[in-house]
Amino acid sequence: MTNPKLSASQALSIAQEYINERNKHIMGYNKHYIPSTIDSDIDKSVQYYEDFFALTGGAWVVELDFRDFEELLVVSDEHKVISFWILGIDRNKVSEINTKLTTYKLLQIAQSYNDENHLEGVINPNHGESIFFYEKFEHVEGYSWIINMIVPPSPYGGGDMVSLVFSDEKACVEYMFDPSGYPIAPHLEDD
Incomplete structure (x- = not known):
C-alpha cells in the first residue's frame, strides 16, 4: 500500500472549501437553495482508495x-x-465500480465533440465543477458521465451551458442537453 499524499483532514478541507464557495455562488442567485454540507467527522464522511476508477x-x-x-x-x-x-451511488458500492473511461479521456472526447459540432464550449478549468458520474442515466446503457460546458449565450434564449451525456461502455457522447435543457444529438442530425 502506498502512502497517500493528502491526509483525511486535508481532503476534507479541500472538499469543504469547494462546497463553501459553491454554496456562496449558488445562493447569490437562488435564495431558496439549501446549502450542501459535509459531516466534519472524518470517520463518517471521508474514505481513501489506493486505486480509483x-x-x-x-x-x-x-x-x-x-x-x-x-x-x-x-x-x-x-x-x-x-x-x-x-451522484446516486452508495459509497459502499464505489469500490466495485470499473469504468472504461478516465477523466483525461472524457475531456479529450468532449473537446473533440465540441470541435466537430462547433459548440464553442469551454470546460471549467476546475474539472470537478464540470464532470459527473452516474451508475445509470436516462437512455444510456451502463455507466454514464456528464460534462458541463459553458457556451456563448444564444440569441434565442436559454442558459449558457450544454451538458454532454457520455456512455462509458461505448466511450462516446450519446446526446447532449442544449442551453434550454432539451436533449439533442448534433452528431446524428446529418445522417
Whole structure:
C-alpha cells in the first residue's frame, strides 16, 4: 500500500472549501437553495482508495450530507483537487465500480465533440465543477458521465451551458442537453 499524499483532514478541507464557495455562488442567485454540507467527522464522511476508477492514483471520497440521493466528491490524491462528482451511488458500492473511461479521456472526447459540432464550449478549468458520474442515466446503457460546458449565450434564449451525456461502455457522447435543457444529438442530425 502506498502512502497517500493528502491526509483525511486535508481532503476534507479541500472538499469543504469547494462546497463553501459553491454554496456562496449558488445562493447569490437562488435564495431558496439549501446549502450542501459535509459531516466534519472524518470517520463518517471521508474514505481513501489506493486505486480509483477514472483517475491515475489514489482518491479521497467525501460524502455530502444526504439529501434526495447520494452525492460524493472525488478528491484526486495526486492533484489535490476535486476531480469529479459521483451522484446516486452508495459509497459502499464505489469500490466495485470499473469504468472504461478516465477523466483525461472524457475531456479529450468532449473537446473533440465540441470541435466537430462547433459548440464553442469551454470546460471549467476546475474539472470537478464540470464532470459527473452516474451508475445509470436516462437512455444510456451502463455507466454514464456528464460534462458541463459553458457556451456563448444564444440569441434565442436559454442558459449558457450544454451538458454532454457520455456512455462509458461505448466511450462516446450519446446526446447532449442544449442551453434550454432539451436533449439533442448534433452528431446524428446529418445522417
